[in-house]
Amino acid sequence: MSQDLSVVGRPGPRVEGIAKVTGQFTFVDDLAVPGMLTAKILRSTAAHARIRSLDTSRALTHPGVKAVITGKDLPTCYGIMPTGEDEHALAQEKARYVGDAVAAVAAVDEETADEALKLIGIEYEPLPIHMDVASALLGPGEPIHETRRAANVHKAVALEFGDVDAGFAAADYTREDLFFYEGSTHLPLEEHGALAVPEGPDRVTLHSSTQNPHYVHRAVAKVLGLPEGHVRLVAVPVGGGFGGKCDPFPHEIVACKLALITGRPVKITLTREEVFYAHRGRHPVLMWLRGGYRRDGSMTALHFKTMLDGGAHASYGPAAIYYTGALQTVTYRIPAYRFQGLRVFTNKPPCGPKRGHATPQPRFALEVHLDKVAHDLNMDPAKLRLQNLSRPFTMTVNHLRITSNGLRECLETVLRASNYAAKRGRLPYGRGVGLAVSSYMSGAGLPIYWNDMDHSQVFVKADRGGGVTVYTGATEIGQGAHTVHAAIVAEVLGLQTGDITLVTADTAAAPVDLGSYSSRVTFMSGNAALAAARRLRAMIAEASAERLEAAPEELEFREGRVYARSRPDHGLTFREACGLAEARHGNVLASGSYRPPQLGGPYKGSGVGPSPAYSFSAAVIELRVDSETGQIHVERVWLAHDIGKAINPVLARGQVEGSVYMGLGEALMEESAYRKQLLKAPSMLDYKSPTMMEMPDVETFLIESTDPEGPFGAKEVGQGPLLPIAPALANAVYDAVGVRVDEVPITPAKLVKALQSLAAGKGGRVGPERLPGFSYPEPTRVEPPPESYGHPAAADGTDGGVAAHAGQ
Amino acid sequence: MLRLPKFDYVAPPDLAGVLGVLSDRGEGARVIAGGTDLVPNLKRRQFEAAVLVSLHRVDSLRGVHGTHGSGLVIGALTPLDVIANHPHVQEHFRALSEAAGLVATPAIRTRATLAGNLLADTRCNYYDQTEPWRESLGWCMKAQGTICRVAPSSPRCLAVSSCDTAPALIALDARARLASPTGVREIALRELYRDDGIHYLDMARDEVLTEIALPPLGPTRSTYLKLRRRGSFDFPVLGVAARVSRAADGAVADARVVLTGIASRPVEIPEAAKLVGALPSDDAIAEVARAAEQRAKPLDNTDLTIVYRKRMARVYVARALRRCL
């Protein structure tokens, strides 16, 4: 940006900050309206069973009960992806996991609704249960879903870019590894909630704790059989999302249905245990990979196989399977790449998009693999990575377009800050450092249902009082969507964030935004807001030019004033300028929109992975291992993240720190563990998430590579920094005590087992030994694109004017 | 929201009133002190209570009295944070202050009482679940069922004693005073516990734990080490209390090691007595630690693995004893 910025890039409070610290900020469960009923859902206690009978008569006559519904009342299927519409709000003929919604009650209060649930009679006929990939593939009996494929195979894919066999033939050295990344859940502090308010017999307003009002809107309308215009969706800011509030959920549909039946508002809030059943968390993924390398460490080929345990529904699975193979190429130049993926159905709550959406698993495998390769080749792991780093403004072998790329600066920054070179291999026994890098998308290049429309639209309105209102469909999930919109618009109009009023995430009041998923809001809705604000500024400038005796393009908007650059002391207040604009134009209203450029290669599955811009991260972790107890104490994390441009550095650092935290949770303790057909620990106590006691200090570095297409150069920060954490930790454990735990979480018990194995001369590794037998389809062969796509910035050999800014 | 079931509630102003209600209302009555153990269990419908008899008005049961020289008497309703931060307890009965300070979280320790911790229900992750979860499994011996889900052939419930303060107090030779409508009795605290996950207390329904007495111990060091995943919230999956009293010449005069989190009651390691009569040595400590590992028989009904918890008994006992030197 040529001009200096007065709001963007400066630290500042979030616009709803004061409301959040005074208890005035309202979440869904804080809402109440007159006449409101409370709903509860009866959930299956069987993991896979035909519903032989379902008797709601006693519940219906229970005093205080207003309605009881079952699957018969909601027979229409839905699902977040058009290729995976395999869900029903309430089970139809069978239940597929413990916690599957079966029936629902609306009553005068929660106690009464709870009593009524116990009066519902239900008989199950048990069906075979499959709780992991191997069992699902081999298991006899009725499959979890009828599909066209082999029993319980949701989807199997295979792609090959370039000549992988030739790549391996050209290698001086190859290495194979197996990894397992356990499933985990989002565990937002806020339990999901919905409040449905009927607006006559065939219209309803749904207030929901959703990240994705647009997709919920579509699903609710579809299942209720109403035109979308009869459903109004208001996304109430969520108390933690992390991808867990991205799907349309049974409780949302059930609340609407019960509201329409009773003619009264219906609120439903899940219990903590129900949140575990709603899930859509991290897929457990088994991975095998083989890499080929020249003596100097440069990669010649990569072959990657994944097996995803999907749980009972498709959910985001059709995308997740491709995500386990898509982004490996964005950090490293991989000349030839073969990817084979499999996702199976199991009798567990469905997996879906948790922060990083099916990319942390392969990233863990790849980064630990590279650490092993470096050791085999007697190379510094940092040097091996530098040798293979991707470059700005290039195409990857799988047709992903990389624009700005600050990965080298990220890597060099954390190496320097952590003093990695002096520490690696040189710290006393029990202490170690580990390194990993990663990349993530600034929004998916394609919408979830394919169409030619905008991904984001924003309206900006100015009024004669000088007030500015931003209308956006984007949802605030704690990431700072509101603040980013306010900052972008304020910057363009020469105002402060506090001057901006926001109307957000209401399908009746704001234009479309696809949702707070895939780290898309700042980039996509931010670009739409920028475009709208610039148009609005042009309208105001045009109207002010005459009075200021200057050409419109000569006008500056700063500090609440409008003036000609040549005569800064002679100007209008912003309010006066708005008045002139209203007099000239009538409505002072501008819209902006964003749709990513055409991205993606010429093959099926190419829709997953493309993004208008990628963020990059590098992390070094230093830790101590208690070799007697296997307990890990993380001492410090250095994380550098190429964010393009930090719209608000305070919020950006918060995203980095939160991502590091969540990555550490997965690396050390979080797991969706099952016992027979049951989630072992559906509680905050027994599902272990790190407390303040476990969290080390994080040193954050924001690297600004100024993306040519991002708003003010910005890229994502909400998810990417999670990715390098688990592998950096595993690599640090190896550096500390010489063992490899090739699966997460790296629990004390696994670490002790690995140390015993090392002491017994058995290699010191804990991890999966093999993949279950499965014949992947023959790969579709895809010709790689030329590495250069002719972007002018690629030619100068630099990495594009990257500036590093130390944290704090 | 997860809500409490309906129950009657009384809060008598004194101990006599409490004992009266307990004998009047019989089986259906439950005493509530801080409520931090009882309330979650009731919300999960692990058992029923027709009436809750609250102790919160019985002020005589609160407070830490006495001195190190004469011994301490701790009222059963004393909150854990008061015990953890009490200077006398910290200096002379360190295992207790450490144990009390490691229970759950700060906000729980202001409400949770010593008696509540000592009498806390045994835990098992087949049992500490909501009603639908347990129904899915087919119930268990401790609630509504007949089979122990941890070890289906077991004739008894294998739920785990998970209170942090019990091993510490047993290691410090604490005595418990119990009041009932028929009078008061005093027993060694260790005798309060039984090796049965359901009937884990040797205590009558109409008895109330009123006080814990700590005898003077002479020159003594004690400690409590807790194994758990996180530095907060979690119950012990292994807790080790150790106490070493020394004679004037430095020889060990008395030694105790007590484990929790690995059986239905606190488990004493009698081999600790082998330390007595000599200056403590690494070999002697290692022997006690090995004995503890042998005696620890954790089952797969808490966090972390059995093999690991058993092995950690040795490591934690050795570390605890070393801290007492």
Place this chain on the structure above:
Amino acid sequence: MKQLVRLRVNGDPRELYLAPNKTLLEALREDLWLTGTKHGCELGECGACTVLLDGRPALSCLTLAVELDGREVTTVEGLGTPTSLHPLQEAFVELGAAQCGYCTSGMLMSAKALLDSNPAPGRDAVRNALAGNLCRCTGYQSILDAVELAATRMAVAGSPAEVPA
């Protein structure tokens, strides 16, 4: 049977007629309409519902409201107002210690209890005092920083800010 409970909430005398199975959390949110106190588990396993009882931190989800006759309850609504923020609230806003904001009320109450009893806590003391409050957004770092900043400012200002009456 419902019972009459007279208590002070954020300095105001309140009278409630409550069933004994009603927790303080439910009474605050449903009877007093003070929804600033949040719930994340209702089992004492997350800290979101932390309030102050006579100045000490307590979990409102585990506390029977009928036991609070004569007691003083302070919730986040009693900590400060938008025009007169408590230094903790100010620091939380400034340093981005509230992201989604859901754990924030409980965090603030635990932090207030800490600073009231220990005006100059070290980082470890802050960790210990807030160890019973889970946060999934921030990674805790900005929260720790904010508590330290507030402590510093309160020390400079002289005495801890009083709860507004």
